[in-house]
Amino acid sequence: MPGSPRPSLLHMRAVQITRFGGPEVMDVVDLPDPTPGEGETLFEVSSSGVDFADTHHRLSAD
Numbered sequence: 066m067p068g069s070p071r072p073s074l075l076h077m078r079a080v081q082i083t084r085f086g087g088p089e090v091m092d093v094v095d096l097p098d099p100t101p102g103e104g105e106t107l108f109e110v111s112s113s114g115v116d117f118a119d120t121h122h123r124l125s126a127d
Contacts, residue, residue, distance in 0.1 A: 080115060091115065 076095045084090050101107040 088115075 077098055079094055079096050080091050081094045081096075082091055099107060
């Protein structure tokens with residue numbers, strides 16, 4: 066529901082890519098919430114997407 070608080074402010078879900086390959090190398094992980102530095106702003110993102118260009122870029126080391 067828009068405007069409702071996050072259930073946990075201790076972590077965020079992210080897609081992490083640590084090696085080359087197809088979509089199978091995209092791992093969903095829980096990471097600590099980032100802490101904004103001086104002069105920075107932290108925004109809450111409730112949804113995002115991964116498109117073909119993101120997966121295609123990961124297919125080659127070149």
